[in-house]
Amino acid sequence: MEVHFRAVPPVELFNLPLYEHHLVIDTRSEEKYQLGHIVSAIHYPSWSPSLTDEEKEASLLKFIHIVIEECLRPENPNPVVVYGDGENAREHAHWLAKRLEFLKKDRLSVAKVTADSSGGSQQVNPVEYFCITIADKTREVWYLEGGYDGFQKQYDFLCGQITFMEMMPLPHHITEHVYLASRVVPLEADYLHKLHVTHVIVSQHQLLDWGQLTGISVLKCDVRDTDYQNMAGCWNAAVRFIDSASQETPSARVLIKMLGRSRSASVVLAYLTMMCHMSLEQAWEHVHNICHKIDHSLVYYDQLQQWTNNKQICES
Structure with missing residues (x-):
């Protein structure tokens, strides 16, 4: 009560x-x-x-x-x-x-x-x-x-x-520089500019009118709409892309939208573990508290665990 x-x-x-x-x-x-x-x-x-x-x-x-x-x-x-x-x-x-x-x-x-x-x-x-x-x-x-x-x-x-x-669906604001988008968030330049989005991360296999992203820096990852794929290359590229954007432009905002919320969330988790010094468990809790609809079984959690362990070994 x-x-x-x-x-x-x-x-x-x-x-x-x-x-x-x-x-x-x-x-x-x-x-x-x-x-x-x-x-x-x-x-x-x-x-x-x-x-x-x-x-x-x-x-x-x-x-x-x-x-x-x-x-x-x-x-x-x-x-x-x-x-x-x-x-x-x-x-x-x-x-x-x-x-x-x-x-x-x-x-x-x-x-x-x-x-x-x-x-x-x-x-x-x-x-x-x-x-x-x-x-x-x-x-x-x-x-x-x-x-x-x-x-x-x-x-x-x-x-x-x-x-x-006049409202349109909004992404979730995860960190100062990172937006997490669901399928309903439009990838249109006018809309993204209103949100002050400067960079986007997408799948190269998405059906998009790439001309709609005029003035936006784009990273295209080789990610398909399937549960069985190696995500390490995408995570490596995405983490570098977000870090570079934030270093070059302090006000940068990177929107991540790759074939649905959970695949996009895996990129966010990778970024949080590498650049924000969170454990994978802490990163998951942080993202899930903001966006409850993320499915734990669809974020390649086991792959992420192995990926973060490998990164830590390389850095030690």
């Missing part, structure tokens, strides 16, 4: 992923919100510290009515994300976590009070519906460290006046 509060960096919000439509709350002023906000964010301004408990409750009820009556209910009710300006926003997020926890426990009594106050004229009680569809399923409230400005600095393509309908 508990709702936990957690402060998170921008990369965790990006990796939810945002295109799956979570409840994101912007607590800044109306003026700042209108100038630009994180995609899909709903405005729920921080209240003044001088507000009474009754006034805070009234502001929450007003927000709940807006979410339900304007059909802004998210597809994914967990986590709820809050961002704003300074400590006031953090306090707001803490308070919201406690109120969502309370709504989980006492939603029937809260819903009855709001129904009585409205004269019982509504066929659907917005508060009860909010509790059933959102509060009951919320386990965490995230407070975004750095607020809007910190998120915009890293992911400006998800900020401003962009609407949820």
Whole structure:
């Protein structure tokens, strides 16, 4: 029943992923919100510290009515994300976590009070519906460290006046320089430039219009859509490619997309073990925590274990 509060960096919000439509709350002023906000964010301004408990409750009820009556209910009710300006926003997020926890426990009594106050004229009680569809399923409230400005600095393509309908599938941001893509992430220059992708790693056997990658550095690996192949040559080339890109361009972002998420993940695992000094187990845990859909049986784990052991022997 508990709702936990957690402060998170921008990369965790990006990796939810945002295109799956979570409840994101912007607590800044109306003026700042209108100038630009994180995609899909709903405005729920921080209240003044001088507000009474009754006034805070009234502001929450007003927000709940807006979410339900304007059909802004998210597809994914967990986590709820809050961002704003300074400590006031953090306090707001803490308070919201406690109120969502309370709504989980006492939603029937809260819903009855709001129904009585409205004269019982509504066929659907917005508060009860909010509790059933959102509060009951919320386990965490995230407070975004750095607020809007910190998120915009890293992911400006998800900020401003962009609407949820304009969203496209996003890759997962694994390290500062590495994106991991699934099959649905498009390999198109305009899209990649928006993500500030400078390099891509693909299979030379993918059916692509290579002209779509204008202005992007490309590494083509001899990887086929089969579970039985030697990946060592691909891993060697990919690790060198990513390392070279990051050395030459500090702001480089390398997107890896090779015939599906798991084969691409094997390249990421190879990079993490060689260049980020992780054990294979640590690398797997790091990547799987970010992208739960990766299949352990499809990342050539036994080959990776042998490959990393051979590399360590060569370096010793």
